[in-house]
Amino acid sequence: MAKKESVAKKKERLSHIISGLRGNYPEPRIALDYTSPFELLIATMLSAQCTDERVNQVTKLLFAKYRSPKDYLAVPQEELEKDIYSTGFYKAKAKNIQACCAKLLADFDGEVPQTLDELTSLAGVGRKTANVVLSHCFDIPGVVVDTHVTRLVNRMGIAEGEDAVKLEFELMKLMPSEVWRDFTHLMIMHGRAVCSARTKPKCAECVIAADCPQVFS
């Protein structure tokens, strides 16, 4: 179905999929807790290879202790490693967070920048993290491609492949920018609840089964 489908048809199907998912998940939102762009930047960096629930547990204490880029640089890396230990990859994450904070102070007056190029110039910040921050804190739309989005768009025959950047550009062409942010959350919520990576997709109870060619029986 996906190979022969015209772009116009695919856009229409995707729009239908989004409407169907909105009916099931009326309030698509980010699962990470934050109160500022800086906190969301740190939380998103910590969320790599970690669940949002775990990150929220860790940031509850972390954000009380470290309130600004200066605070993260005021401790030895080992102390920060201990504070973020349970999010995994704690050595690399602590190193990146401190390098990121140093650059924020050196080049951006300690503020989180508001462009993709500037954000991705920070240590440990890729397009995914940058798009999360831009779309949630600065209303600059972006499609965030994580493992759920990758799996679902492939299963649904909306886009092909595992390359997150290619998928991001492909998806941007298929949807109006007003829905980019919600699309990501809808995919994540549906991926967790119904179209899982770990268990067989529950196609029989999937609200968008009629628009998905990959029906697992």
Ligand code: SF4
């Ligand atoms: S029909 Fe099945 S494969 Fe398609 S989105 Fe729903 S659960 Fe996933």
